[in-house]
Amino acid sequence: MESVKYKRADRQIIKRIMAAAAAIALTLTAGIAAGCTPRNTEDPTGTRSAVNSGNIVVITPPGTADRTPDQAPVSAPVSAPASAPVLTPAPTEQLGPEHAEKLDIDPAALHSRCVLLKNIDTGEVLYALSKDTRIFPASLTKIMTALLTLEKLPEGKYEITGEAIEQADNAGASTAGFKAGEITDKASIVAGILLPSAAECSFTAVREIAGGEAGFVDLMNQTAAALGMKNTHFVNCTGLHNDDHYTTVSDLMRLVEYALGQPEFVRFFTSKEYVAYTEPARQYPFTLPSTVFTGLSGFDMGEVKILGGKTGFTRPAGLCLASYAEYRGNHYVLITAANDGNLHTEKYHFIDAQTVYAALQKAR
Numbered sequence: 001m002e003s004v005k006y007k008r009a010d011r012q013i014i015k016r017i018m019a020a021a022a023a024i025a026l027t028l029t030a031g032i033a034a035g036c037t038p039r040n041t042e043d044p045t046g047t048r049s050a051v052n053s054g055n056i057v058v059i060t061p062p063g064t065a066d067r068t069p070d071q072a073p074v075s076a077p078v079s080a081p082a083s084a085p086v087l088t089p090a091p092t093e094q095l096g097p098e099h100a101e102k103l104d105i106d107p108a109a110l111h112s113r114c115v116l117l118k119n120i121d122t123g124e125v126l127y128a129l130s131k132d133t134r135i136f137p138a139s140l141t142k143i144m145t146a147l148l149t150l151e152k153l154p155e156g157k158y159e160i161t162g163e164a165i166e167q168a169d170n171a172g173a174s175t176a177g178f179k180a181g182e183i184t185d186k187a188s189i190v191a192g193i194l195l196p197s198a199a200e201c202s203f204t205a206v207r208e209i210a211g212g213e214a215g216f217v218d219l220m221n222q223t224a225a226a227l228g229m230k231n232t233h234f235v236n237c238t239g240l241h242n243d244d245h246y247t248t249v250s251d252l253m254r255l256v257e258y259a260l261g262q263p264e265f266v267r268f269f270t271s272k273e274y275v276a277y278t279e280p281a282r283q284y285p286f287t288l289p290s291t292v293f294t295g296l297s298g299f300d301m302g303e304v305k306i307l308g309g310k311t312g313f314t315r316p317a318g319l320c321l322a323s324y325a326e327y328r329g330n331h332y333v334l335i336t337a338a339n340d341g342n343l344h345t346e347k348y349h350f351i352d353a354q355t356v357y358a359a360l361q362k363a364r
Contacts, residue, residue: 103127103359110355111348112318112336116249117356120257121330126363127356131250134231135337138312138320139174139197140252141239144220146193146268147259149186149205152219157183157279164203171240173199176276176288183279188288190264191274194310195290202237213237227254241314249335256322256333269324270308292323299350303327304357311349315342321349327360 103117103126115129162180169175176198178184184192192201203213210216213236220234229251235242259265268274272293276286292309304327312320319341325332334356341348 103356103363105356105359110336110352111339111341112352113338114249115334115336115352115356116253117332117334117360118253118257119330120260120333126332126360128250130338131253132231132248133338134246134248135320136241136245136314136317137239137247137252137337138241138314138317139239140247140310140312140320140322140335140337141234141237141245142193142197142202142312143252143255143259143310143322144223144234145202145205145216145237146190147255147262147265148209148216148219148223149190149193150262150264152209153186153189153205155186157185158189158204158208159183160200160204161207164200164207167203168199171199171238173238173240175200177286178276178278185277187268188274188276188278190268191271191276191288194268195271195274195288197291197311198288199238206237224251224255227251227258229254239312239314239317241316249337252322252335252337253333256324256335260324260333266308269310292321295347295350299347299354301325301354301357302361304332304361306353307331312337313341313343318342319345319347319349321353323353325357327357328364332360 105127107129110129113130114133114135115127116125116131117127118125160178160180160182165175165178165180174197176192176196178192178198178200189201189205192198193205206213206216210219216237217234220237221232224232224234229247232247232251233244235245239245259269272290274288276288278286290308291311292306295311296306304325307324307326309321309323317337318339320335320337322333322335325334334353336349336352336356339348339352
């Protein structure tokens, strides 16, 4: 009896196994018939995963997300790239070492269509949205202008000419308020470029370094090429709109990371204000305020401490922001660009920074 009982049990087990196998086979057959093949997450070429969403495919080449500017390939000076992505909303990329951490941010919750957050201590990209899409940088351009001014302009005293002020006024560019004929120094020129985004300081630096804007723009594009900013082309030193003056948030990240490796740049980039030197001396201190810290008024970033940054605005560019922050011992750079903000709307660039930094604190 015992032997018969075991044989019956064996037959029942075999029947169950056969039934399960048949069900699996049926499922696989249905999937193939519907055209549902498994998504390839490993590429034998070493390329990261391709993520399909409708007719848009976002592919991140190996090493580009984590490569710092000093590791970037050095190439010859560049002219405008033959082609670059047009401004089209793309799927959110959330990348990191083995995708270890992801920030829960719905792109629909952001005003900016191009966003990139990176832990610059570890090289980890925490959030990326259309990071390689062409944008207009507006006054984020002046990050490059200030960097080259620090590197190329000798220490000394320089005149802010009436021509420089008139050039800024005629273009409708932002200014610091220097007077025609005033003498100032290199530090005040750099502070003027980075803090109040002063065009008259930019034009003064351009004149002294390269003799004019055309020569200075050549230096800008040579430096961009050396940093591996492959989708960037500059045509002026201020970021005033030109259809051929463009970059990406990924390229801007390379620029900011490199610049933050220069102690003198960090000193100005993180200043809340700077008292400019002038000859003749003014009756009251001539203070150059940071548009980042004045813009932050009323925004709560929680435990994230904003250390510095640069704002930008033109109507085609919207409200742009490159912010440098510290959170729990780590340093982050966040770049937001390409929104519909202007000087009469809400501060979309700071609102988006608040949203992204809130997500960072929630995740960590």
